[in-house]
Amino acid sequence: MTLVIAHRGAWSRARGSPAENTLEAFEAAIELGADMIELDVRRTRDGQLIVYHDARVKAVPTSSLRYEAVRIKGTRSHPPLLADVLALVKDRIALDLEVKEPGYVEETVALLRSSGFERCVLTSFLDEVVREAKMLAPELRTGLLIATGLRRALTTRLPASRADYLGLHRRLADAAGLDRVADAGVPCLIWTVNGVRAMDRLISHPAVEGVITDRPALALERRHRVAPRDGEVRTPPQSMAPRTQEVRMTEHELREQVALGCRILATTGHDDFVWGHVSARDPAGRGIWMKASTFAFEEITAEHVILVGFDGEVLAGEHPRHVEWPIHTGVMSVRSDVGSVVHSHPPHSIAIGASGQPLLPVSHAGTMFVPPDVPRFTKTAELIVTPALGTEVASALGPRHALFLVNHGIVTAGSDVRDAVIRAVLLEKAAHQQLLVQGFGGAQRWSSDDEALRKRATVWSERQLSALWEYLVRRVEPGR
Numbered sequence: 001m002t003l004v005i006a007h008r009g010a011w012s013r014a015r016g017s018p019a020e021n022t023l024e025a026f027e028a029a030i031e032l033g034a035d036m037i038e039l040d041v042r043r044t045r046d047g048q049l050i051v052y053h054d055a056r057v058k059a060v061p062t063s064s065l066r067y068e069a070v071r072i073k074g075t076r077s078h079p080p081l082l083a084d085v086l087a088l089v090k091d092r093i094a095l096d097l098e099v100k101e102p103g104y105v106e107e108t109v110a111l112l113r114s115s116g117f118e119r120c121v122l123t124s125f126l127d128e129v130v131r132e133a134k135m136l137a138p139e140l141r142t143g144l145l146i147a148t149g150l151r152r153a154l155t156t157r158l159p160a161s162r163a164d165y166l167g168l169h170r171r172l173a174d175a176a177g178l179d180r181v182a183d184a185g186v187p188c189l190i191w192t193v194n195g196v197r198a199m200d201r202l203i204s205h206p207a208v209e210g211v212i213t214d215r216p217a218l219a220l221e222r223r224h225r226v227a228p229r230d231g232e233v234r235t236p237p238q239s240m241a242p243r244t245q246e247v248r249m250t251e252h253e254l255r256e257q258v259a260l261g262c263r264i265l266a267t268t269g270h271d272d273f274v275w276g277h278v279s280a281r282d283p284a285g286r287g288i289w290m291k292a293s294t295f296a297f298e299e300i301t302a303e304h305v306i307l308v309g310f311d312g313e314v315l316a317g318e319h320p321r322h323v324e325w326p327i328h329t330g331v332m333s334v335r336s337d338v339g340s341v342v343h344s345h346p347p348h349s350i351a352i353g354a355s356g357q358p359l360l361p362v363s364h365a366g367t368m369f370v371p372p373d374v375p376r377f378t379k380t381a382e383l384i385v386t387p388a389l390g391t392e393v394a395s396a397l398g399p400r401h402a403l404f405l406v407n408h409g410i411v412t413a414g415s416d417v418r419d420a421v422i423r424a425v426l427l428e429k430a431a432h433q434q435l436l437v438q439g440f441g442g443a444q445r446w447s448s449d450d451e452a453l454r455k456r457a458t459v460w461s462e463r464q465l466s467a468l469w470e471y472l473v474r475r476v477e478p479g480r
Ligand SMILES: [Zn+2]
Pocket: 275, 276, 324, 343, 344, 345, 383, 408, 409
């Protein structure tokens, strides 16, 4: 059964009703029982992500106004901040976020991640916005909005932007258009569907994943009439979901996992005497389980993994704490999708970081990270020993999973120890590979962005990662 998507919430122009794109309209859509809310995201001059439709406020571009100056038409109230909307609707309804302009995709993705928002699709009329979102967050569901040119959208724009959905203007959603979409196997959302006849036709069409409507109550009622027993409602998109851990690890298992990650790093070029560390988020929220200092990676067992609070206090474990704990707490405080962080000093990664050269996808390993290029932290090459520096490292990492600390080392992140450690292993391998290419006079050819992204999905699929991890574990624990 087709999803009913409340266009800018459940609102109307009638006096006393909620206005579009407001917290009240979103609350009303949830109360009605809509499946999703569609909303518009813009950025103000002072860098606030806001939920607001119009490109201009009294002829002045919204993007050139400070948040303070943007007022909802006819009222004195501000449009809501996207962060407040996410907090209001989290775990209650799915969202279709339409990004109206380029330039703030990374911030939007970072906000979705830091607020742990998983049920959403990011859509835009702009191919480059959709493409960038997919590059930054391959797991994020995306949609390309089109009002004309269905044929070209299907043959060219959709593959190039790697969108998962098409958002079709209802004009394009005639029988022939929907046939074409169905043949291409692309799920589509139709906007804006307000008439009863159009609703009835689209709600019962198998190619239509959802209808975006200003009249969600009517659409829900029509759906009930048109398709009363037509099985289950489609599931709204689940994006950004970290890999589910069916069984939550016990404390001991988590310590073993961190220790295992350390021993694997010892065998993959990350050994730097007693320096470098792996951490995992404490499931009870007390802090992080982290390798203890004064030991080398290969010496670590569960007993050498200590619990460090977000303020740096050692809460459990006998061994001393590394001074660079703020790298781990800094990243984990702002990235709810991250469950594990690695910091190490691998030589080839340090060399490429210092060279200023971009990391190129000259091999399989590079495609795990590029495009876009791996970010670099250049504020200081000294140790990251304060929470303020930890926060700066986290902001240099942004929504990504790998970072060069220039003239120092690397930071990688993952939803669990496996993913963070594999990224550290592959980053060093990619840097090493690129150095070898330099020996032959430099790279003449490397994967295009499109090829690299395809390889990220195939070469580094969940199946491959899991086989790689099992092998890495067997290598350090023969007989397992
Ligand atoms: Zn370090």
